[in-house]
Amino acid sequence: MQKLLIVTRHTPLPWEDGAGSYLHDLARFLAANRIRVDVLWLAPHDHMRWCKLWRLPKAFDSGVRLHLPDGFRFGRFYLFPAVVWLPFKARCLDWVRRA
Numbered sequence: 001m002q003k004l005l006i007v008t009r010h011t012p013l014p015w016e017d018g019a020g021s022y023l024h025d026l027a028r029f030l031a032a033n034r035i036r037v038d039v040l041w042l043a044p045h046d047h048m049r050w051c052k053l054w055r056l057p058k059a060f061d062s063g064v065r066l067h068l069p070d071g072f073r074f075g076r077f078y079l080f081p082a083v084v085w086l087p088f089k090a091r092c093l094d095w096v097r098r099a
Contacts, residue, residue: 003036009043013060024064031063040067054078 006027011017014024027037048054049070056066056076071078 001034001036003038004030005038005040007040007042009041011045012039012041012064012066013057024060027064036065037063038065038067040069042069044068044071048078049080050083052080052083054080 006012006023008023010023011020012023012027014021023039027039031037048068054071054077056078058076060066067073068078070082071080073079
């Protein structure tokens with residue numbers, strides 16, 4: 001089985017705009033022809049990362065694997081721990097500085 005990694009700053013989600021739809025259709029076509037397709041999305045939307053837990057919609061094909069920076073994948077869910085960790089870390093450092 002051949003592998004292909006697509007690295008993009010543009011959204012690979014098909015319902016966002018025409019370029020995203022084209023990228024998704026290309027990746028889905030390659031996955032249907034027995035090529036493992038991984039999409040590394042370098043600049044995901046902020047509203048996805050700040051919700052801590054984001055669910056990949058069903059419309060995004062299971063034959064294409066999506067990778068997001070700072071996100072951990074659990075099935076169709078992505079966990080962004082920095083949303084919880086960084087404010088906690090800032091509060092702790094502030095508490096230490098004031099002590």
